[in-house]
Amino acid sequence: MYAIDPDIRKAATLPGTFYNSPDVFDACREAVFARSWQMITGAEETVKLPLDAMPFPFMEGFIEEPLLVLQDAEQRLRCMSNVCTHRGKILVEHPGKLDRGIICSYHGRRFGLDGAFVSMPETQGMENFPCADDNLTPLQVHRWRQFVFTSLDPAIPFDNWVGDMERKIGFLPVEQFRFQPARSRDYLVRANWALYCDNYLEGFHIPFVHKSLAAGLDWGAYRTEVSRWSNVQVGIAKGGEEVFDLPLGHEDYGQSIAGYYFWLYPNIMFNFYPWGLSLNIVRPLQQHLTKVSFRAYVWKEEKLGIGAGADVDLVEREDEAVVEQVQVGTRSRFYKHGRFSPRQEQGVHHFHSLLAASLKT
Numbered sequence: 001m002y003a004i005d006p007d008i009r010k011a012a013t014l015p016g017t018f019y020n021s022p023d024v025f026d027a028c029r030e031a032v033f034a035r036s037w038q039m040i041t042g043a044e045e046t047v048k049l050p051l052d053a054m055p056f057p058f059m060e061g062f063i064e065e066p067l068l069v070l071q072d073a074e075q076r077l078r079c080m081s082n083v084c085t086h087r088g089k090i091l092v093e094h095p096g097k098l099d100r101g102i103i104c105s106y107h108g109r110r111f112g113l114d115g116a117f118v119s120m121p122e123t124q125g126m127e128n129f130p131c132a133d134d135n136l137t138p139l140q141v142h143r144w145r146q147f148v149f150t151s152l153d154p155a156i157p158f159d160n161w162v163g164d165m166e167r168k169i170g171f172l173p174v175e176q177f178r179f180q181p182a183r184s185r186d187y188l189v190r191a192n193w194a195l196y197c198d199n200y201l202e203g204f205h206i207p208f209v210h211k212s213l214a215a216g217l218d219w220g221a222y223r224t225e226v227s228r229w230s231n232v233q234v235g236i237a238k239g240g241e242e243v244f245d246l247p248l249g250h251e252d253y254g255q256s257i258a259g260y261y262f263w264l265y266p267n268i269m270f271n272f273y274p275w276g277l278s279l280n281i282v283r284p285l286q287q288h289l290t291k292v293s294f295r296a297y298v299w300k301e302e303k304l305g306i307g308a309g310a311d312v313d314l315v316e317r318e319d320e321a322v323v324e325q326v327q328v329g330t331r332s333r334f335y336k337h338g339r340f341s342p343r344q345e346q347g348v349h350h351f352h353s354l355l356a357a358s359l360k361t
Helices: 022-033 158-169 193-200 211-216 312-330 346-360
Strands: 052-059 063-071 077-081 117-119 141-144 147-150 185-189 223-226 230-236 257-264 268-273 276-286 289-298
Touching: 022 276, 022 346, 063 147, 077 141, 141 158, 158 230, 158 257, 185 312, 193 257, 193 276, 193 289, 193 312, 193 346, 223 346, 230 346, 289 312
Parallel strands: none
Antiparallel strands: 052 063, 063 077, 141 147, 185 289, 223 230, 230 257, 257 268, 268 276, 276 289
16 A cells, blocks of 8 residues: 655655545554554553453544453453353443453353353253353453553564563663553544654654753754664753663663653553653544543652653643644645655654555555
8 A cells, every 4th residue: 555665765754645544544443553552551550459350442432342351360461352252242341350250241141260151041952052152252461561461463472562662671660650640641632643653753843843852852862763663762861951870781871861762563652751651642533533641650759840751741732733733734735745854753764664564464
């Protein structure tokens, strides 16, 4: 459907039609997102103990596949379909304990916490019953630090997806960071989801759009490091700012790092600051409407409000305003596509290359 030249010096961006075509939006739903890893938001707070369970849609408002995540009696994390294999009733409607296993409230069909069929009333006379189709479909589920992820049909091995981020920030006690609802919020952006990611993936716009952020960063030293399924933008402090205390032997040891901005294909951003983590999850809702969830996980309260991560709300609103203007511009009959800055837009080139490859398969 699309092709991006692997040589960024020659490559053109995705065309304006990519962000405005209903067919492309629907194609991304299956080819990109149904095969992606997505965070089970809130599982880190809700599914902590044996028999804890939480129902959730795979991607609310976009891919409404009903799923269930739970911890079994042996403390194994499991994820499975939340749809009864008898007549399609939703099984677990609210978070809670599954002391008696999984029981359908429609006709009493029972399942174990591994999703295996156990029993059902009035089955006399059934042939070839039970069979594999009577079990709940299991999904892969993985925990990275405190966060839980699943996929409907993963195109990427999980360890490959998170491995480069773990290598870079492995020294941080991320599992100790504490979620703060008061510092977390959702934003609705009137733009295509991919435009929001485009904007995130380059620091080119920082001195033009984010004056306060640029004041604390050495923009000339700002860089992007690209991996197979992720990339990271490395923000260098200009001087006098809060920076990471990097351990001896770290690949960036000796540098004044004010922020690590990780993007994991296709739509999740981990922004690490000396105070903790600002997690961004980009969820398509409609072709020109996107929900961006900001979740704050605080490590060092005394460092809040200082340095590159001082005002993420202001930065988000500035990004939202410019992305919405770009969405309008991409609909112009005179806009075809752009070109990549080889030094400043490596992350966008990487993203467009992955999208083009996903839509070919």
